[in-house]
Amino acid sequence: MALPKIELHRHLEGSLRLSTLAEIAQTYDLDVPARDEESLRPYVQIMPDSPHDAEHFLSKFAVLRGFYCAPDVIRRVACEAVEDAAADNIKYLELRFTPKALARIRGFAFTDVIDWVLEGVDEGKQGRDIVVRLILALNRHESVADAELAILAGLDRKDRGIVAVDLCGQEEGFPAEPFAPIFREAQKAGMHITIHGAEWDGPHNVRYAIEKLGASRIGHGVRIFEDPDVITLAREREVFFEVCPTSNLQSGVVKSLSAHPLRKMQKAGLRTTLNTDDPSICGITLTEEYYRTAQAQSLGIKDIQAMLMNAAEAAFIPEMARTVLISRLIEAFSTHDQTRRL
Numbered sequence: 001m002a003l004p005k006i007e008l009h010r011h012l013e014g015s016l017r018l019s020t021l022a023e024i025a026q027t028y029d030l031d032v033p034a035r036d037e038e039s040l041r042p043y044v045q046i047m048p049d050s051p052h053d054a055e056h057f058l059s060k061f062a063v064l065r066g067f068y069c070a071p072d073v074i075r076r077v078a079c080e081a082v083e084d085a086a087a088d089n090i091k092y093l094e095l096r097f098t099p100k101a102l103a104r105i106r107g108f109a110f111t112d113v114i115d116w117v118l119e120g121v122d123e124g125k126q127g128r129d130i131v132v133r134l135i136l137a138l139n140r141h142e143s144v145a146d147a148e149l150a151i152l153a154g155l156d157r158k159d160r161g162i163v164a165v166d167l168c169g170q171e172e173g174f175p176a177e178p179f180a181p182i183f184r185e186a187q188k189a190g191m192h193i194t195i196h197g198a199e200w201d202g203p204h205n206v207r208y209a210i211e212k213l214g215a216s217r218i219g220h221g222v223r224i225f226e227d228p229d230v231i232t233l234a235r236e237r238e239v240f241f242e243v244c245p246t247s248n249l250q251s252g253v254v255k256s257l258s259a260h261p262l263r264k265m266q267k268a269g270l271r272t273t274l275n276t277d278d279p280s281i282c283g284i285t286l287t288e289e290y291y292r293t294a295q296a297q298s299l300g301i302k303d304i305q306a307m308l309m310n311a312a313e314a315a316f317i318p319e320m321a322r323t324v325l326i327s328r329l330i331e332a333f334s335t336h337d338q339t340r341r342l
């Protein structure tokens, strides 16, 4: 039996089917670099010969923004992202999306974009054994005014499954300070906070996220070893780390999967979970992420179980739902045939 899985760090804008993108380009006659799957692939995915750096990785999102041209497109990609996660046996998904990214090309209102994502997600869940909750992502390299508008729209839809707020985008050169009042407001309104940090810049961003932005989870955090005091802080505050090794490799944060500090983070007492970040850009599923990382880091089934249990502990869900999720994992691991697939 395949193991049930949990994904806490997945961007909608990095979870798009290539076949759908080609179809959208043709249907809407879009001005994008290519319109058939294979010609489009190098523009929206990391290829074997692609440079491994942040700039190249982020350039994929710039191309993808050209596709968000109609309400039906946004509903469809949200629906398919849920379908694809369910097909990978993900039972609990926190899908994050950036309203600004989806709204920009056609100047859609953030309120509309969020509604379309919610509708698409609802459709994707229909008849599938998957729980989905949403995280509103704000780009630190875009304006605070837009972030405020997006948060207001998100707070109005809190009861429809938007449970948290994230700060993402270009880490280096774009400090989080201007966004602090927004995160304080969001937290006051009952939102959970997760922040991308120590991915492309130093661990001071993890300290700031924990102490000033109210983060209980950190996206990546792989450069945390540059400051032992921040490790101590994260351990004391019992912060969870959403680690995404393949993404880190492809965006140049680490030189290889075996050189990734995941094991080191675990040994330092940090609570780690395993995630894909952007499955379609990275060309990976969560199951493959587990296989590749387990092989590169010499992780056994107990380590995999520990990371999934951490993910259940870290999930932004009510305690009753967490108990159900944990029991499900315990049940799956107790009957799991270790010779079979994850």
Ligand SMILES: [Zn+2]
Pocket: 009, 011, 168, 196, 219, 277
């Ligand atoms: Zn991310």
